[in-house]
Amino acid sequence: EKVVVSGVTYNKDEAKISVLRVPDRPGIAALLFKPLTEAGINVDMIVQNISHDSHTDMTFTVTKTDYKRALKLVKEIGDKIEAKEVVGDPNIAKVSIVGAGMRSHAGVASRMFEVLAQEGINIMMISTSEIKISCVVDIKYTELAVRVLHKEFGLGKDDIGEEK
Amino acid sequence: EKVVVSGVTYNKDEAKISVLRVPDRPGIAALLFKPLTEAGINVDMIVQNISHDSHTDMTFTVTKTDYKRALKLVKEIGDKIEAKEVVGDPNIAKVSIVGAGMRSHAGVASRMFEVLAQEGINIMMISTSEIKISCVVDIKYTELAVRVLHKEFGLGKDDIGEEK
Numbered sequence: 274e275k276v277v278v279s280g281v282t283y284n285k286d287e288a289k290i291s292v293l294r295v296p297d298r299p300g301i302a303a304l305l306f307k308p309l310t311e312a313g314i315n316v317d318m319i320v321q322n323i324s325h326d327s328h329t330d331m332t333f334t335v336t337k338t339d340y341k342r343a344l345k346l347v348k349e350i351g352d353k354i355e356a357k358e359v360v361g362d363p364n365i366a367k368v369s370i371v372g373a374g375m376r377s378h379a380g381v382a383s384r385m386f387e388v389l390a391q392e393g394i395n396i397m398m399i400s401t402s403e404i405k406i407s408c409v410v411d412i413k414y415t416e417l418a419v420r421v422l423h424k425e426f427g428l429g430k431d432d433i434g435e436e437k
Numbered sequence: 438e439k440v441v442v443s444g445v446t447y448n449k450d451e452a453k454i455s456v457l458r459v460p461d462r463p464g465i466a467a468l469l470f471k472p473l474t475e476a477g478i479n480v481d482m483i484v485q486n487i488s489h490d491s492h493t494d495m496t497f498t499v500t501k502t503d504y505k506r507a508l509k510l511v512k513e514i515g516d517k518i519e520a521k522e523v524v525g526d527p528n529i530a531k532v533s534i535v536g537a538g539m540r541s542h543a544g545v546a547s548r549m550f551e552v553l554a555q556e557g558i559n560i561m562m563i564s565t566s567e568i569k570i571s572c573v574v575d576i577k578y579t580e581l582a583v584r585v586l587h588k589e590f591g592l593g594k595d596d597i598g599e600e601k
Protein backbone atom coordinates (compact mmCIF):
# COMPACT_ATOMS: atom_id res chain seq x y z
CA GLU A 274 0.00 0.00 0.00
CA LYS A 275 1.13 3.52 -0.58
CA VAL A 276 2.24 4.68 2.84
CA VAL A 277 2.88 8.32 3.28
CA VAL A 278 5.54 8.77 5.92
CA SER A 279 5.17 12.43 6.68
CA GLY A 280 7.68 12.95 9.43
CA VAL A 281 10.15 11.93 12.07
CA THR A 282 9.68 13.18 15.63
CA TYR A 283 11.85 12.88 18.69
CA ASN A 284 11.43 13.48 22.40
CA LYS A 285 14.51 13.81 24.57
CA ASP A 286 12.55 14.75 27.64
CA GLU A 287 11.47 11.23 28.54
CA ALA A 288 12.58 8.87 31.27
CA LYS A 289 11.33 5.31 31.68
CA ILE A 290 10.23 3.50 34.83
CA SER A 291 9.51 -0.23 34.92
CA VAL A 292 7.81 -2.31 37.56
CA LEU A 293 9.13 -5.83 37.21
CA ARG A 294 7.25 -9.12 37.65
CA VAL A 295 3.90 -7.83 38.86
CA PRO A 296 1.07 -10.35 39.11
CA ASP A 297 -0.97 -10.43 35.92
CA ARG A 298 -4.39 -10.08 37.50
CA PRO A 299 -7.13 -7.45 37.28
CA GLY A 300 -6.53 -4.38 39.43
CA ILE A 301 -2.74 -4.22 39.35
CA ALA A 302 -2.52 -1.62 36.57
CA ALA A 303 -5.12 0.53 38.34
CA LEU A 304 -3.14 0.37 41.60
CA LEU A 305 -0.03 1.60 39.78
CA PHE A 306 -1.53 4.53 37.89
CA LYS A 307 -3.88 5.96 40.49
CA PRO A 308 -1.12 7.31 42.79
CA LEU A 309 0.72 8.74 39.78
CA THR A 310 -2.43 10.60 38.76
CA GLU A 311 -3.00 11.89 42.31
CA ALA A 312 0.61 13.11 42.43
CA GLY A 313 0.06 15.02 39.19
CA ILE A 314 2.78 13.11 37.35
CA ASN A 315 2.44 13.30 33.58
CA VAL A 316 2.71 9.87 32.01
CA ASP A 317 3.38 9.50 28.29
CA MET A 318 4.00 5.96 27.01
CA ILE A 319 2.57 2.93 28.80
CA VAL A 320 3.80 -0.45 27.60
CA GLN A 321 2.91 -3.94 28.80
CA ASN A 322 3.66 -7.11 26.89
CA ILE A 323 2.35 -10.65 27.48
CA SER A 324 2.93 -12.39 30.81
CA HIS A 325 4.94 -15.47 31.85
CA ASP A 326 3.91 -17.67 34.79
CA SER A 327 1.17 -15.09 35.51
CA HIS A 328 3.63 -12.22 35.94
CA THR A 329 4.62 -9.38 33.66
CA ASP A 330 6.52 -6.04 33.55
CA MET A 331 4.87 -2.66 33.11
CA THR A 332 6.85 0.29 31.80
CA PHE A 333 5.83 3.91 31.48
CA THR A 334 7.58 7.15 30.62
CA VAL A 335 7.51 10.47 32.42
CA THR A 336 9.28 13.77 31.84
CA LYS A 337 12.86 14.00 33.04
CA THR A 338 11.71 16.62 35.54
CA ASP A 339 9.20 14.22 37.11
CA TYR A 340 11.55 11.21 37.00
CA LYS A 341 13.04 11.25 40.53
CA ARG A 342 9.68 12.00 42.14
CA ALA A 343 7.88 9.32 40.12
CA LEU A 344 10.55 6.69 40.78
CA LYS A 345 10.37 7.35 44.53
CA LEU A 346 6.56 7.15 44.48
CA VAL A 347 6.49 3.88 42.52
CA LYS A 348 9.11 2.32 44.80
CA GLU A 349 6.86 3.18 47.76
CA ILE A 350 3.87 1.40 46.23
CA GLY A 351 5.98 -1.51 44.91
CA ASP A 352 4.83 -3.76 47.73
CA LYS A 353 1.16 -2.97 47.13
CA ILE A 354 1.46 -4.16 43.51
CA GLU A 355 3.78 -7.01 44.55
CA ALA A 356 6.52 -5.85 42.18
CA LYS A 357 9.76 -7.81 42.44
CA GLU A 358 11.70 -4.66 41.60
CA VAL A 359 11.28 -1.11 40.33
CA VAL A 360 13.91 0.20 37.92
CA GLY A 361 14.29 3.38 35.94
CA ASP A 362 16.44 4.97 33.23
CA PRO A 363 16.45 8.71 32.43
CA ASN A 364 18.97 8.38 29.60
CA ILE A 365 16.47 7.62 26.87
CA ALA A 366 14.80 9.30 23.94
CA LYS A 367 11.74 8.40 21.93
CA VAL A 368 12.13 8.50 18.15
CA SER A 369 9.01 8.09 16.00
CA ILE A 370 8.00 7.73 12.37
CA VAL A 371 4.67 9.34 11.59
CA GLY A 372 2.57 8.45 8.58
CA ALA A 373 -1.08 8.54 7.65
CA GLY A 374 -2.54 5.55 5.89
CA MET A 375 -0.27 3.02 7.62
CA ARG A 376 -2.82 0.27 7.23
CA SER A 377 0.04 -2.02 8.07
CA HIS A 378 3.03 -1.07 10.15
CA ALA A 379 5.13 -3.96 8.86
CA GLY A 380 6.70 -2.25 5.85
CA VAL A 381 7.54 1.03 7.53
CA ALA A 382 8.56 -0.76 10.72
CA SER A 383 10.98 -3.08 8.98
CA ARG A 384 12.66 -0.16 7.20
CA MET A 385 12.84 1.81 10.44
CA PHE A 386 14.28 -1.11 12.39
CA GLU A 387 16.75 -1.93 9.61
CA VAL A 388 18.09 1.60 9.44
CA LEU A 389 18.58 1.78 13.20
CA ALA A 390 20.28 -1.63 13.17
CA GLN A 391 22.73 -0.53 10.46
CA GLU A 392 23.90 2.22 12.78
CA GLY A 393 24.18 -0.19 15.71
CA ILE A 394 21.34 1.57 17.54
CA ASN A 395 19.61 -0.86 19.84
CA ILE A 396 15.82 -0.60 20.19
CA MET A 397 14.94 -0.75 23.91
CA MET A 398 11.14 -0.49 23.58
CA ILE A 399 8.57 -0.30 20.78
CA SER A 400 5.02 1.04 20.75
CA THR A 401 2.72 1.83 17.83
CA SER A 402 -0.49 3.64 17.05
CA GLU A 403 -2.48 3.93 13.81
CA ILE A 404 -0.26 6.68 12.49
CA LYS A 405 2.97 6.23 14.37
CA ILE A 406 5.79 3.81 15.22
CA SER A 407 7.82 4.81 18.29
CA CYS A 408 11.14 3.38 19.42
CA VAL A 409 12.89 4.11 22.70
CA VAL A 410 16.66 4.33 22.22
CA ASP A 411 19.65 5.51 24.24
CA ILE A 412 19.51 9.32 24.33
CA LYS A 413 23.02 9.55 22.88
CA TYR A 414 21.69 8.21 19.56
CA THR A 415 18.82 10.71 19.10
CA GLU A 416 20.40 12.92 16.42
CA LEU A 417 21.93 9.97 14.55
CA ALA A 418 18.60 8.10 14.58
CA VAL A 419 16.67 11.13 13.34
CA ARG A 420 19.23 11.82 10.61
CA VAL A 421 19.25 8.28 9.17
CA LEU A 422 15.46 7.94 9.39
CA HIS A 423 15.08 11.27 7.64
CA LYS A 424 17.32 10.03 4.84
CA GLU A 425 15.65 6.59 4.60
CA PHE A 426 12.19 8.07 4.20
CA GLY A 427 13.27 10.92 1.95
CA LEU A 428 11.89 13.61 4.18
CA GLY A 429 12.40 17.34 3.92
CA LYS A 430 14.03 19.55 6.54
CA ASP A 431 10.62 20.65 7.78
CA ASP A 432 9.46 17.08 8.40
CA ILE A 433 11.62 16.64 11.45
CA GLY A 434 10.71 18.00 14.78
CA GLU A 435 10.49 17.67 18.45
CA GLU A 436 7.39 15.84 19.53
CA LYS A 437 4.81 18.39 20.66
CA GLU B 438 -5.94 19.09 32.96
CA LYS B 439 -9.22 18.99 31.15
CA VAL B 440 -9.04 15.79 29.14
CA VAL B 441 -11.63 15.29 26.52
CA VAL B 442 -12.27 11.59 26.11
CA SER B 443 -14.15 11.56 22.87
CA GLY B 444 -14.71 7.88 22.30
CA VAL B 445 -14.24 4.20 22.89
CA THR B 446 -13.17 1.99 20.00
CA TYR B 447 -12.83 -1.77 19.74
CA ASN B 448 -11.28 -4.17 17.26
CA LYS B 449 -12.31 -7.82 17.38
CA ASP B 450 -10.38 -8.72 14.25
CA GLU B 451 -6.98 -8.92 15.92
CA ALA B 452 -4.78 -11.87 16.83
CA LYS B 453 -1.48 -11.59 18.69
CA ILE B 454 1.81 -13.34 17.97
CA SER B 455 4.77 -13.20 20.36
CA VAL B 456 8.39 -14.17 19.81
CA LEU B 457 9.80 -15.04 23.20
CA ARG B 458 13.29 -14.34 24.54
CA VAL B 459 14.96 -12.93 21.46
CA PRO B 460 18.43 -11.39 21.90
CA ASP B 461 18.19 -7.70 22.61
CA ARG B 462 20.69 -6.52 19.99
CA PRO B 463 20.42 -4.35 16.90
CA GLY B 464 18.98 -6.09 13.84
CA ILE B 465 16.64 -8.57 15.50
CA ALA B 466 13.49 -6.46 15.04
CA ALA B 467 14.37 -5.88 11.40
CA LEU B 468 14.85 -9.64 10.84
CA LEU B 469 11.37 -10.27 12.24
CA PHE B 470 9.41 -7.66 10.31
CA LYS B 471 11.04 -7.88 6.90
CA PRO B 472 9.56 -11.33 6.04
CA LEU B 473 6.16 -10.22 7.32
CA THR B 474 6.28 -7.25 4.97
CA GLU B 475 7.38 -9.38 2.03
CA ALA B 476 4.50 -11.80 2.72
CA GLY B 477 2.07 -8.88 2.64
CA ILE B 478 0.90 -9.50 6.19
CA ASN B 479 -0.78 -6.48 7.77
CA VAL B 480 0.65 -5.74 11.21
CA ASP B 481 -1.20 -3.46 13.59
CA MET B 482 0.23 -3.19 17.14
CA ILE B 483 3.90 -3.78 17.83
CA VAL B 484 4.90 -3.96 21.49
CA GLN B 485 8.31 -4.52 23.06
CA ASN B 486 9.11 -3.86 26.70
CA ILE B 487 12.52 -3.68 28.43
CA SER B 488 14.86 -6.66 28.35
CA HIS B 489 16.22 -9.00 31.04
CA ASP B 490 19.65 -10.66 30.73
CA SER B 491 19.86 -9.16 27.22
CA HIS B 492 16.71 -10.90 26.02
CA THR B 493 13.18 -9.68 25.50
CA ASP B 494 9.79 -10.61 23.96
CA MET B 495 8.30 -8.91 20.91
CA THR B 496 4.56 -9.06 20.27
CA PHE B 497 2.59 -7.86 17.29
CA THR B 498 -1.00 -8.16 16.13
CA VAL B 499 -2.36 -9.19 12.74
CA THR B 500 -5.88 -9.70 11.42
CA LYS B 501 -7.57 -12.97 12.31
CA THR B 502 -7.49 -13.86 8.61
CA ASP B 503 -3.69 -13.53 8.48
CA TYR B 504 -3.11 -15.22 11.83
CA LYS B 505 -2.39 -18.83 10.77
CA ARG B 506 -0.16 -17.74 7.86
CA ALA B 507 1.72 -15.22 10.01
CA LEU B 508 2.24 -17.69 12.86
CA LYS B 509 3.63 -20.29 10.43
CA LEU B 510 5.98 -17.74 8.87
CA VAL B 511 7.29 -16.48 12.21
CA LYS B 512 7.86 -20.03 13.44
CA GLU B 513 9.95 -20.66 10.32
CA ILE B 514 12.18 -17.67 11.01
CA GLY B 515 12.30 -18.32 14.78
CA ASP B 516 15.78 -19.81 14.53
CA LYS B 517 17.11 -16.84 12.56
CA ILE B 518 16.08 -14.45 15.34
CA GLU B 519 17.08 -16.97 18.01
CA ALA B 520 13.62 -16.97 19.59
CA LYS B 521 13.16 -19.47 22.40
CA GLU B 522 9.55 -19.93 21.37
CA VAL B 523 6.83 -18.44 19.17
CA VAL B 524 3.31 -18.32 20.60
CA GLY B 525 0.04 -16.86 19.41
CA ASP B 526 -3.52 -16.17 20.54
CA PRO B 527 -6.39 -15.31 18.18
CA ASN B 528 -8.95 -14.93 20.98
CA ILE B 529 -8.24 -11.30 21.71
CA ALA B 530 -9.74 -7.89 21.14
CA LYS B 531 -8.27 -4.43 21.40
CA VAL B 532 -10.30 -1.87 23.34
CA SER B 533 -9.21 1.77 23.27
CA ILE B 534 -10.02 5.12 24.86
CA VAL B 535 -9.53 8.03 22.52
CA GLY B 536 -9.07 11.60 23.68
CA ALA B 537 -7.46 14.72 22.37
CA GLY B 538 -5.45 16.77 24.82
CA MET B 539 -4.28 13.81 26.87
CA ARG B 540 -1.12 15.57 27.91
CA SER B 541 -0.85 12.88 30.49
CA HIS B 542 -2.27 9.40 30.16
CA ALA B 543 -2.15 8.73 33.89
CA GLY B 544 -5.61 10.06 34.82
CA VAL B 545 -7.52 8.48 31.97
CA ALA B 546 -5.47 5.31 32.20
CA SER B 547 -6.09 4.80 35.87
CA ARG B 548 -9.86 5.21 35.37
CA MET B 549 -9.80 2.85 32.40
CA PHE B 550 -7.77 0.23 34.27
CA GLU B 551 -9.95 0.58 37.39
CA VAL B 552 -13.19 0.08 35.48
CA LEU B 553 -11.85 -3.02 33.72
CA ALA B 554 -10.57 -4.41 37.03
CA GLN B 555 -13.98 -3.93 38.69
CA GLU B 556 -15.45 -6.22 36.04
CA GLY B 557 -12.66 -8.76 36.52
CA ILE B 558 -11.34 -8.11 33.01
CA ASN B 559 -7.61 -8.84 32.88
CA ILE B 560 -5.43 -6.55 30.77
CA MET B 561 -3.10 -8.71 28.66
CA MET B 562 -1.21 -5.90 26.87
CA ILE B 563 -1.12 -2.10 26.92
CA SER B 564 0.04 0.39 24.31
CA THR B 565 -0.49 4.14 24.10
CA SER B 566 -0.19 7.01 21.66
CA GLU B 567 -0.70 10.76 22.12
CA ILE B 568 -4.47 10.46 21.75
CA LYS B 569 -5.17 6.87 22.67
CA ILE B 570 -4.80 4.17 25.32
CA SER B 571 -5.27 0.62 24.02
CA CYS B 572 -5.72 -2.54 26.05
CA VAL B 573 -5.72 -6.08 24.71
CA VAL B 574 -8.29 -8.22 26.52
CA ASP B 575 -9.90 -11.64 26.04
CA ILE B 576 -12.32 -11.30 23.11
CA LYS B 577 -15.19 -12.57 25.27
CA TYR B 578 -15.05 -9.32 27.27
CA THR B 579 -15.27 -6.89 24.34
CA GLU B 580 -18.88 -5.78 24.75
CA LEU B 581 -18.67 -5.64 28.55
CA ALA B 582 -15.46 -3.58 28.38
CA VAL B 583 -16.93 -1.15 25.86
CA ARG B 584 -20.14 -0.79 27.89
CA VAL B 585 -18.43 -0.02 31.21
CA LEU B 586 -15.90 2.34 29.61
CA HIS B 587 -18.70 4.15 27.82
CA LYS B 588 -20.46 4.63 31.15
CA GLU B 589 -17.30 5.66 33.05
CA PHE B 590 -16.46 8.40 30.55
CA GLY B 591 -20.04 9.54 30.05
CA LEU B 592 -20.01 9.02 26.33
CA GLY B 593 -22.93 9.13 23.93
CA LYS B 594 -24.15 6.29 21.76
CA ASP B 595 -22.29 7.74 18.77
CA ASP B 596 -18.97 7.77 20.56
CA ILE B 597 -18.54 4.03 20.40
CA GLY B 598 -17.41 2.25 17.35
CA GLU B 599 -15.35 -0.32 15.67
CA GLU B 600 -11.81 0.83 15.07
CA LYS B 601 -11.43 1.93 11.44
Ligand SMILES: C[C@@H](O)[C@H](N)C(=O)O
Nearest residue numbers: 298299300301302560
Ligand atom coordinates in the same frame (compact mmCIF):
# COMPACT_ATOMS: atom_id res chain seq x y z
C1 LIG C 1 -0.49 -6.41 34.80
C2 LIG C 1 -1.81 -5.75 34.81
O1 LIG C 1 -2.03 -5.06 33.62
C3 LIG C 1 -2.98 -6.65 35.05
N1 LIG C 1 -3.12 -7.64 34.01
C4 LIG C 1 -4.22 -5.81 35.18
O2 LIG C 1 -5.18 -6.08 34.55
O3 LIG C 1 -4.22 -4.87 35.90
Ligand SMILES: C[C@@H](O)[C@H](N)C(=O)O
Nearest residue numbers: 396462463464465466
Ligand atom coordinates in the same frame (compact mmCIF):
# COMPACT_ATOMS: atom_id res chain seq x y z
C1 LIG D 1 14.69 -6.85 20.41
C2 LIG D 1 15.01 -5.95 19.27
O1 LIG D 1 14.14 -4.86 19.27
C3 LIG D 1 16.43 -5.41 19.29
N1 LIG D 1 16.69 -4.62 20.45
C4 LIG D 1 16.66 -4.61 18.03
O2 LIG D 1 17.09 -3.53 18.11
O3 LIG D 1 16.36 -5.07 16.98
